[in-house]
Amino acid sequence: MGKRYNHKKIEKYWQKHWEAKKFWRAQDFSSKKKYYALVEFPYPSGEGLHVGHVRTYTAIDAIARFRRMNGHNVLFPIGFDAFGLPTENFAIKNKIHPRLATRSNIKIFTRQLKSLGLSFDWSRAVDTTDPLYYKWTQWIFLQLYARGLAYRAEIPINWCPNCKTGLANEEVVNGRHERCGTEVVKKLIKQWLIKITKYADRLIDDLRMVDFPERVKTQQINWIGKSEGAEIEFPLAGHFNFVLLHGYTGSAKKNFFPWLKTALEKRGYRVIAPELPHSSRPVEKEQVEFVLKNVKFDENTIILGHSLGGPVAVKAVERLSTRVAGLVFAGGFLEPKFKDHPRPYEKDFVWRFNLKEVRKKVGFVKVLSDRNDYAVPVEQGEKLARGLAGEFFAVESQEPHFTSDQEPAILEHLVPKVKTFTTRADTLFGATYLVLAPENPIVASYLAMRRSGSGVWNLKEAAAYVERAMKKTDISRTAEEREKTGVELKGLRAKHPLTGRTIPIWVADYVLASYGTGAIMAVPAHDERDFVFAKKFKLPILQVIKPPSVDSRDDLPPPSAVGRHDIDLEAECWTGEGTLVNSGKYTGSDSVQARKKIALDLQAQGLGRPAVSYKLRDWIFSRQHYWGEPIPIIYCDHCGAVPVPEKDLPVLLPNVKHYEPTKSGESPLAAIKSFVNTNCPACARPARRETDTMPNWAGSNWYFIRYTDPKNAKEFAARNKLEYWMGQQSLDAAASFRSPKGVGGVDLYNGGMEHTTLHLLYSRFIYKFLFDQKLVPGPEPYAKRTSHGVILGEDGRKMSKSFGNVINPDQVVAEHGADTLRLYEMFLAPFGQMVPWDTRGVLGARRFLDRVWRVYHEKPIRRGGGELSAAADKTERAEELERLLHKTIKKVTADLEDMKFNTAVSALMILINKFDENVAEVTSKQLEIFLLLLAPFAPYLAEELWRNLGNKKSVHLESWPRYEEALIAEQMLKIPVSINGRVRDVILVPADLTQNEIENQALNSPKIEAHIAGKTILRRVYVSGKMINFVVE
């Protein structure tokens, strides 16, 4: 016996050796073709490496090694995605600071990863919690902010009561937090959001450019949920009149005032726009009294206050004895804090207001703030809206501070109306009522008025319903057997835009605030949900679509007795296409055509427009937790939200003792005075830092970019390195590695399906954004995406501590070696497939490696070789061996290109078995080639045996072997002979025989003769070299 296969010794030795020789370093700008292979970097949890990590990393490692041996300059990096809740929770539980927990977990992961013989370039490792890294995560956030893609809004968000944090839509699964399983509740919080919705279309369309699995593409497309339809406006019924109040240095004849007056009058409204006295030196008393004296207010009056006209309007309402319908502010404010110079009138006004009193007298309140306002910070508008329980809108006006001669946003918000979204504009004439989501701001706005007036008169009932609906979790909202509930806003009615009829307005939680406009036109005759609702509340049902007659429809069986020409509105609704009826001038037209026509006609009248809606929502980017990147924003009373200047990045996460989440839902950072208090970068006055942190996905958005230039202190990555690694694809790569349209980016990115609508979507979005800023060289980050299958426990359940079925890779490595573990996981099942762990299977892999070891060290054990020793046999066996070797090269090469690792390993097993049977005949050249093929899978053993064969250079620096087609060709062919499609015999014929000769030989076979005897051959089918078939009768 030679020495035993001692995996421990071998693996320890070569791991050290490779590391010392810096084997796996990627070269920037090598003349070789680049190949960027990427695996999702791990989250360094306290649990250590999972056998699932081993599966994906080994697979991509094999590809990386294969590419290197094929002459590529391979970038195969690794890093750690270390911010986030799991570490924070681990830290709190074990009373260890997250920073230390992260450090020790990374250490463990690093040791484990290194033991596996993965050819990562460790010199490029990144850690998202490293300030040198997250400086650029913050920088990217500021780029988004600068482009208006990061904004703050107070919206009801998903809140996890257990983790005490807000969650992204994508982190909520079936109404529960995906990480902890707690039921998610709604909470109204001021949040940072990222406008991923702006990229929705491109995120769908550009999937055409990339090579992703079908299930990944469809999942992303469904998640984005694009549907095309129309927005249709239903003006509120009522004889409204408008009062327009201009501001400081303004005039009813300046800016947008004349335009707005004309536009409103054209719609049939009465408009008064008084010229306020002394507009360049306004005095409160004088202006307010002027207004009260010269304008008549009533319950149908809607007041617009532009700029200083806002405070004037509020003061006027304070003193009114009557109620008014609405109050709209454009660029309004209630305290004299401006971004630029002080105003002369500051002392001529009393900046105190009785907002409660005002609110009682006003039907609805809307506040419009201009994002680019030069004087009034958006925060002032928000404060105003809060004070008056009104709706707030941050808009971009035509000229800053709404000073253009046309300001459509003002007109848009001034006229009270309900905006609905529908995909079935063709059913508009069948809309018999409107439904608002409980969260729709219109609802709150009307309910905020304490007493009835121009508003709702069943206030109590409506308010109670809304309150109940808002408290419900998403689970209970959908769980209650989908029983529809709702309440009518009695007193409010809307005007049908085409018929002019007035229809009731309801509030019901089957309408979602977050989709479309948060309001629908209900067409009970042609929508299942509306139908059920209308039935329950006895609302009118009006048919406007006539289904096609049975004869013209092919989706139904032919009519048995009576054709189905109409629907029975008592029992059902018709949601399909058809011909319009009861639809004015559209009656008789086809529903598909009418859909477009109606949308365009409405647009011409300013009552609607074709519109697209998405299920995708803007990405909630705030987390009220300690262990994340601080959001680099500073709040100043005068300047509003100010980005931290680039030179001050990174905003360091303070090192503190207490990092537990707070009960109030505020970030723990809010309690740290030394962090919060700072000075405004713009005006240097005292200011406060944002205390929310970024979600865990922020750091992983762009890590693959950083790998191209991980140490760069000046840029997030140097342009030329990005271009080299992320630019156009190397075109001569094997077919399956090539991206279809050469989009460039990472050549191969493997990751889990669970990230499809999270990390994968987010990072595609961010990359597109960076591409638009000309910061990265392509539109898509990943040319090809693959997804590994999950490894289950031996019991077929998910591996989990609570099931006690977790396999620790360390133990397998210790017992059988990393090569065994790698080989086992590659052989286990097709890479993309879910599969249970099988401990005995590990032994099978180990036995294979033992056999390899034996073939290279021992005399033949099998006696097969000893008995047959005739010279002719020997030559024959040698030829067969050589043929199998070349077949194996071909097979393993093709399988690696297709990522069919399991069959590649199987081919290696077949070959080593053949070697074992014929040890005496195996040449050293053949032994070498086998090791080259084995190297990507079992790098340690291949290297050891390679050196034992006398090679000085590493097997991993060798070239991948080539096969010769000529050597693969068999000289003798085994041809199955079938009669009527059933195989009856297999004949052995020389490969160069003609069809005729083969047929004759087949017919000579006794078995075939027996089957044909007494029958006639009708047909002969011969597939060259494959088979022969006789059709007989």
Added chain:
RNA sequence: GCCUUGGUGGCGGAAUUGGCAGACGCGCUGGCCUUAGGAGCCAGUGGGGAAACCCGUGAGAGUUCGAAUCUCUCCCAAGGCACCA
């Protein structure tokens, strides 16, 4: 309900893409060797049958000389979405 991917021995899975179904591995059966074995070696292993042969890739139909593979209908499983107007 909709979308995606699948369904092949006792188990994980092969099948050059329409041409010998079950490669390779696990397990199992019998034998050899061994103080011992998660070791090694030999033989066998889809079902039925003594054999010839018959039956077999979720079910049923179809196309074809020939179907696990293509077409249609249905069933089941996993994953995703789900009151999305």
